[in-house]
Amino acid sequence: MSDDLLKIDNLTVQFRGDAGWITAVDDVSLTLREGETLGIVGESGSGKSVTALSILRLHTAATTRHPTGRILYAGKDMLALTARQLRAVRGREIAMIFQDPMSSLNPVLTISDQISETLRLHQGLDAAASRQRAVELLELVRIPDAKRRVDEYPHRLSGGMRQRVMIAIAIACRPRLLIADEPTTALDVTIQAQILDLLRELQSSLGMSVILISHDMGVIAEFARRVVVMYAGRVVETAPVKDLFRQPVHPYTEGLLAAIPKLDVDVTRLPTIRGSIPDPAQAIQGCRYGPRCPVVLKQCLVEAPALLPAGPARFARCPPRVTPRVAPRVGAP
Amino acid sequence: MWRGVIYRLLQAIPVVVIFAVLVFMLLQLLPGDPAVAIAGSEATPEAIDRIRTQLGLDRPLLEQLLSWFNRLAHGDFGKSLILNQSVVSAVVERLPVTLSLAFLSLMITLPAGISLGVLAAYWRNTWLDSFVMVTALLGVSMPSFWLGILSVILFSVTLGWLPPAGYVPITQGLWPWFSALIQPAVVLALFQIGFLARITRSAMLDVLDQDFIRTARAKGVDEWHTITKHAFRNTLIPVVTVTGIIISLLIGGSVVVEQVFALPGIGRLIVQGILARDYPLVQGTMLIFGFSFVMINVLVDIVYMLVDPRVRFG
Amino acid sequence: MQLNPRQRYRLLRKLARHRSFRIGFFIVAILVLAAVLAPLIAQYDPIAMRIRFRFRPPQAAFPFGTDQFGRDVFSRVVYGTRLSLWIGLATALASGVFGAFLGVLSAQYRRFDALLMRVMDALMAVPAILLAIGLTAALGPHTSSVIIALSVAYIPRTARIVRGSALVTRELEFIEAARVAGASGLRIMLKHLLPNAMGPLLVQSTFVFAYAILAEAALSFLGVGPSPPTPSWGNIISEGRDHSVQAWWIMLFPGIAISLATLGMNLLGDGLRDVLDPRLKVET
Ligand SMILES: Nc1ncnc2c1ncn2[C@@H]1O[C@H](COP(=O)(O)OP(=O)(O)OP(=O)(O)O)[C@@H](O)[C@H]1O
Ligand code: SF4
Ligand SMILES: [Mg+2]
Numbered sequence: 009m010s011d012d013l014l015k016i017d018n019l020t021v022q023f024r025g026d027a028g029w030i031t032a033v034d035d036v037s038l039t040l041r042e043g044e045t046l047g048i049v050g051e052s053g054s055g056k057s058v059t060a061l062s063i064l065r066l067h068t069a070a071t072t073r074h075p076t077g078r079i080l081y082a083g084k085d086m087l088a089l090t091a092r093q094l095r096a097v098r099g100r101e102i103a104m105i106f107q108d109p110m111s112s113l114n115p116v117l118t119i120s121d122q123i124s125e126t127l128r129l130h131q132g133l134d135a136a137a138s139r140q141r142a143v144e145l146l147e148l149v150r151i152p153d154a155k156r157r158v159d160e161y162p163h164r165l166s167g168g169m170r171q172r173v174m175i176a177i178a179i180a181c182r183p184r185l186l187i188a189d190e191p192t193t194a195l196d197v198t199i200q201a202q203i204l205d206l207l208r209e210l211q212s213s214l215g216m217s218v219i220l221i222s223h224d225m226g227v228i229a230e231f232a233r234r235v236v237v238m239y240a241g242r243v244v245e246t247a248p249v250k251d252l253f254r255q256p257v258h259p260y261t262e263g264l265l266a267a268i269p270k271l272d273v274d275v276t277r278l279p280t281i282r283g284s285i286p287d288p289a290q291a292i293q294g295c296r297y298g299p300r301c302p303v304v305l306k307q308c309l310v311e312a313p314a315l316l317p318a319g320p321a322r323f324a325r326c327p328p329r330v331t332p333r334v335a336p337r338v339g340a341p
Numbered sequence: 342m343w344r345g346v347i348y349r350l351l352q353a354i355p356v357v358v359i360f361a362v363l364v365f366m367l368l369q370l371l372p373g374d375p376a377v378a379i380a381g382s383e384a385t386p387e388a389i390d391r392i393r394t395q396l397g398l399d400r401p402l403l404e405q406l407l408s409w410f411n412r413l414a415h416g417d418f419g420k421s422l423i424l425n426q427s428v429v430s431a432v433v434e435r436l437p438v439t440l441s442l443a444f445l446s447l448m449i450t451l452p453a454g455i456s457l458g459v460l461a462a463y464w465r466n467t468w469l470d471s472f473v474m475v476t477a478l479l480g481v482s483m484p485s486f487w488l489g490i491l492s493v494i495l496f497s498v499t500l501g502w503l504p505p506a507g508y509v510p511i512t513q514g515l516w517p518w519f520s521a522l523i524q525p526a527v528v529l530a531l532f533q534i535g536f537l538a539r540i541t542r543s544a545m546l547d548v549l550d551q552d553f554i555r556t557a558r559a560k561g562v563d564e565w566h567t568i569t570k571h572a573f574r575n576t577l578i579p580v581v582t583v584t585g586i587i588i589s590l591l592i593g594g595s596v597v598v599e600q601v602f603a604l605p606g607i608g609r610l611i612v613q614g615i616l617a618r619d620y621p622l623v624q625g626t627m628l629i630f631g632f633s634f635v636m637i638n639v640l641v642d643i644v645y646m647l648v649d650p651r652v653r654f655g
Numbered sequence: 656m657q658l659n660p661r662q663r664y665r666l667l668r669k670l671a672r673h674r675s676f677r678i679g680f681f682i683v684a685i686l687v688l689a690a691v692l693a694p695l696i697a698q699y700d701p702i703a704m705r706i707r708f709r710f711r712p713p714q715a716a717f718p719f720g721t722d723q724f725g726r727d728v729f730s731r732v733v734y735g736t737r738l739s740l741w742i743g744l745a746t747a748l749a750s751g752v753f754g755a756f757l758g759v760l761s762a763q764y765r766r767f768d769a770l771l772m773r774v775m776d777a778l779m780a781v782p783a784i785l786l787a788i789g790l791t792a793a794l795g796p797h798t799s800s801v802i803i804a805l806s807v808a809y810i811p812r813t814a815r816i817v818r819g820s821a822l823v824t825r826e827l828e829f830i831e832a833a834r835v836a837g838a839s840g841l842r843i844m845l846k847h848l849l850p851n852a853m854g855p856l857l858v859q860s861t862f863v864f865a866y867a868i869l870a871e872a873a874l875s876f877l878g879v880g881p882s883p884p885t886p887s888w889g890n891i892i893s894e895g896r897d898h899s900v901q902a903w904w905i906m907l908f909p910g911i912a913i914s915l916a917t918l919g920m921n922l923l924g925d926g927l928r929d930v931l932d933p934r935l936k937v938e939t
Contacts, residue, residue, distance in 0.1 A: 594782075
């Protein structure tokens, strides 16, 4: 489709491992339209960050193989851009916020230095103008006493404040696409809500498209229009958020939904799905979710399932669920 | 910040006191009667007695120690037996030589060691990295006095480019001073360059793996500025903490290098004192060395506070 | 590091695969062989003078040439290996044992810590080599003095490293548990603090071995090392120095030997550090 702002086709990313290449993201495809919010959800280690970092090609070159597949952003083939073209996109058209605000800011530069840098780079502002703009941006992300804070070093700010600074840096050049990689995971619950509100507000006032990554289905439900569910480096289901919540197709999605904390029970970590995500260095025969799937069938462990249509505008990687053919079960229900 | 500086200064006091006691005890280590050891076994009994009273060795140990401190408190670091001169004046006389050598050597060490380490880290696991690291390893493995002799054979004897030995004060011209010192300074620097390059590389590797480097790249900062603006200052923090060690290595190395190049510096003074069993001279010089080092380390810590805002305002 | 056999096997395998470690191991193994088999390898008495043969350049009969007294430089260098390795080993062991003891003690008994660390700071107030020169001068020109002096010079650094590691261990839960269960200080030190500091200690001691070889050579060169005619690498260089222009071989080969030995130990140390102590700390 031509109004797709971002289109990822068959992205595969590999890292250097102790013995050969390790596939962290395998054949991932997704699309994002102008102004839309896309959620990517999955447990830790499912390849969400690796996918997101690939868009701006932020992986460590020394240990990463050049990704295969295609990433089209506004008609540009991101994987084919020269370094200079790439830098022109980074921070100006596509901005990114990371998971850990404590380590994402440079400890020896002031907040002002770090916000101004983007402005001077992409908008050619001079020192005074960019500093002025930095203060405005801090006010925009609701940092109290912005005039004073702007000259401080990151270690003087709390985690929530630092994440606000990261947001200020990200929106400084009014990007068309904001990638927020678990922007609230490292924060307290109350702060989480504030940051999400802020993001939502900025999105509508600035008209950005957003990719929100989270392992929290609750956050995704509140924020996203479409959802991509990832497991072990692959997309296992993708659907409009309402449909997904109303009727999950993939058993993994079911598991994630069941793990959303209820309001009346205490909100520690999610009552997670049994078992854990497979080591990406280990080859798995058949469905990667097989070893943990409560409804696994014999046929699942033979052949790797394909991503199949599962209703209007949705896909799932679970043949038994999308092709209603009954087969003998091997696992406990 | 001022609190930190004052605290650091106070911390140095016990170190200085303990160091003075240790240097005092050096004399007690001498096998047998120290007076005999100093005067030499062929000395006449009168000569030995003279030494004994001159150094106060006939008095009880505690009294000796107290008078030792009393003298130090008055800035009296003793009197050399062979030079007929106070230790302080002997040291002051030779100070410009050692300072010149150390300064020049440090000016070579810092840029060379740091940039080599940064280069190796940035191009990690490439031939450049291997080359730099092998060179650095050789630097910390080859004895400086041996390199010095080889260097003299090459540059002074064979090529005739540089004087083989001796010192020319800077007052006689910058170039003569420089050409007399450049050879020993480079020889002396090699070990520190290797050491510093290894440290810088590992510090830089740590920094390059940090999240804020990724943030910089995500902002569209180019590689040059990512390294120079974002990575480098953070790399300097651990590097500053080893500056004290570097200076210590430098001064330690200069004792040997001054000997090779016949530079009349403090290192040579100490060796001269030792070979002539002039223990007051050795003790006094050691004390001056030690006190200076304690101060240098305080300074290094203060610089560290300046470089790292977390410590500065923490 | 309390290791079960499997972990030990894994560590050894990692070391065996580590390139620096392998090269270092090879170099050191050759030097150890040379030291042990010195009487077999060296064709001549390293001390006996034969003026007739003085200043012979390297040739089949004298692979490293002869010195001003007609002594075979090759034989002297081979015998010198014994002395250098012995001084390196003894210094590494002595400073390792005392450093570990003081470091652990300091971590366990905080009141002792303040005093001890100030003493260590004081010992580190002069460069190690200078401290060693002073001590050797006081103790006399013997091999044992050199070992004592170098050990004293390197104990503070080792003690610091062990103390640092032990302080981290002390905070771990199982130590807390052991303390609550009534384990004595001695028991905690020997059973928990010391074993957990073994990795950094081994790494540091390997580097001390390397420094000690260099430092011994420097002491001998300055004339405060083991007194001639003991064939020490530093001595050979120092004696060959006056003839370095005409008879360059006298000083060239022992210098290469020193560099090789130091390089070998440094490579071993790098390998051990990568495998045992991945925090990548270089200390001197
Ligand atoms: N630079 C890298 N080198 C090697 N392996 C990597 C690298 N980055 C990620 N991986 C591996 O790729 C897999 C996917 O990692 P990724 O960071 O994308 O997970 P995630 O879904 O973002 O999880 P989280 O919720 O923990 O952030 C993991 O197994 C991880 O160990
Ligand atoms: S394909 Fe089979 S194993 Fe995989 S999720 Fe579907 S039912 Fe479970
Ligand atoms: Mg992630």
